[in-house]
Every structure is written in C-alpha cells, then in structure tokens.
Amino acid sequence: MDEQPRTVEEVLDTIGDGRARDVLAAVATEARSAKELAEACDMSLPTVYRRLEVLQEHELVSERTAVADDGNHYNVYTCNFDSTVIKLDDDGYDVRIYRKENAPDRFTQLWDDLAGE
Structure with a gap:
C-alpha cells in the first residue's frame, strides 16, 4: 500500500496541538505506556491514544512492546x-525534523545543511 508523504502543514498542525506537544514532552526522555501518559499529561486514555495515533502517522513517536514483571x-x-x-x-x-541518530551522522547532516545555504 502506497502512503502519501505528509505535508509540512500536517506536521505543523500536529505539533501545534497542545495535547500532542504534552505527549511528546512526556516521552522525550523516557518510554511510557499510554496509561502512564494519561496520568502524566492529565488526559483521558482515549485522548492519549488519539494523539499517539496522529504522532505515529507523522513518525514523531515510536512504539515498541515491553514486558512487565x-x-x-x-x-x-x-x-x-x-x-x-x-x-x-x-x-x-x-520544516526540518532532525531524527535521533549518532553524532557522526548529525555532523554530516549539519555540514550538508551549511553547504546548501
């Protein structure tokens, strides 16, 4: 199935949503479950899942499976x-989104960006 690339406006609209930004901030330093996000962000679970769905569509959050004790x-x-x-x-x-990557890749990207100016 071919997916349409996301437009800049769609990404900006997503980041412009205050609740989506709250979710992003809550997962910026540590992985969290939807339940943990609902508590940390003072949102209902359905609201958290809606924001996560949109953030995943724009590849702004990643999902992985964890195993409890x-x-x-x-x-x-x-x-x-x-x-x-x-x-x-x-x-x-x-709009440029800098993905998590290693330092040499970041330096190369920065150098390429400067060379293009």
Missing part, C-alpha cells in the same frame, strides 16, 4: 526525533 506485554512510546527547525524565507517556509 508478571509477563504481560504492553506498548510503550518514545519520541522519535531530537528537534524541529522552521526556516522562513521569501519563498515561504521549510
């Missing part, structure tokens, strides 16, 4: 990027 499985979510930069110029704007 009792052997039960559950999903936890983590932030899937380091930063977002919005660049404004005469032609409009550009």
